[in-house]
Amino acid sequence: MRQYLKNTWEGIWTIIIGMKITFKHLFVPSVTIQYPDQKVPLPERVRNRLYVNMDDCIGCDQCARACPVNCIDIETVKSTPGENLGQTSNGKKKALWVTKFDIDIAKCCYCQLCVFPCPTDCIYMTDVYEFSEFKRNELIYNFSTMQPGEVEEKKDNFEKFQAEKEAQKAAAAKAKAEAAAKAKAEKEKDEKSKNNNSKSSSNDVS
């Protein structure tokens, strides 16, 4: 009987205590953050979406090689000697047209390993974290600033330059061969000095 009354009293008393606690919490300011209107400040070194500053990129491909998931895809075209690509902000001369710089951010594991090898600090993590898309291929970001036509032009230029070089090389080789033949013919007459001269001249051309 005593136990019975005690149980009853305990039941009522604990309910009253519980209700007191919940009533207090009615007036405690809530901890909710109204997310899209109000954002939590991010820590200083957050790793979120990658960004590439193409003005500084020299197309060295080191980031792509550092990437553990191969999400960076870079293609470059060499510039011809007449073209001026400008300088990076830390004074490096650019020598490559970066025709393609794709980052598949869907694959990216946010390890930041691509950031450290960059010689010009042009690839880095930003604090943007809201970039969901409806289609997966919209998550492939094209950072290259070159237009497709421009890319073709640069490729053609380089090929032309290459062809010219080949031609020059061939011509040089031909000249060399001719010179060699000449030298051979004249070998009997004048042996050592002539041969050396033709060699050095062919070196200059190439």
Next chain:
Amino acid sequence: MYESLVEITGLEIFAAFVSAAMPVAFLVPFVIIAVYLERKVSAHMQDRLGPMRVGYHGLLQTIADFFKLIQKEDIVAEGIDKKFFNFAPFLVFAGSYAVYAALPFSSKYIGSETDLGIFYIIAISGLVVAGILMAGWTSNNKYSLYGAMRSAAQIISYEIPTALVILSIIMWTGTMSLATMSEMQTAYFWNWNILGGPEWGITKFVLIPFLLVAFIILYVSTLAEVNRTPFDMPEAESELVAGYHTEYSGMKFAMFFLAEYGNMFAVSAIVSVIFFGGYQSPFGYLGNTLGIEWLVPFEQVFWFAAKGIFFVFVQMWLRWTLPRVRVDQLMTICWKYLIPYSFVNLLVIGIITLL
């Protein structure tokens, strides 16, 4: 109200229809407010904010939800007994709405001025059990059936302490009509039944502790009867998905919802009528002091609604305080605690009344 409408219009059908539809005009806005209140109260008790987007601090959230429910497809799965499945929500709602017929909203308005008010309410609320059982059984779903079975067991068990407590109050006040019961507790709050009723004397003070016990028993058992936490076994989300209304969608689900909230207000109103003076103001009426006669009934409606909503708030408060009880605990509370106490209470109140 019915009589005066008959006098004014001369049409009995019209008067009957209007006085029958009056509680709907109260119930639907009440449900919209109560659902919003429930979400806000639960949120703030858990240090959250609750709905904040639709309207100022989410005020229009329930209305948006209501429109969403209307637009939803009415799904009737295969293997369901369609006739009873479609009928069950209406039966449940009818059961909870029928209670409103005997509730005195003010001295001028009561759906039916029957002398058997409280008896009728106890009887008619049994209809809800039939509806719930029907819904659970015809859903052809194990969860629903479990929910319905639990609900039936629970409601029937808890009818006993409710009835015993109400019986003791009836013995003491000598009336079954809720209108008369409210009228007896007129004027000021020290005339309320919880404080010993209107008659001054030694019995008033002797009775107070027993009436307090009666109030607690009645409140707990009515809480169990409307299937609210901590007695929400029939729709225990973590065990039974949603209990007996798992298979319902759209407006039929809304009917269950409406019935649940309607029931919540109905039992709160019954508690307030029996113990807290019903529609009576605790401090006298503004209309009487200013000499404006027609203001009094509106004030009474205000006090009635305010007391009802206060007890609905206490139900929500309890819901977010207590965890759900087990089935055996549920039955222990009812049969081992509430019923013996209510028997003792009945006996004591009876003896005091006789003396």
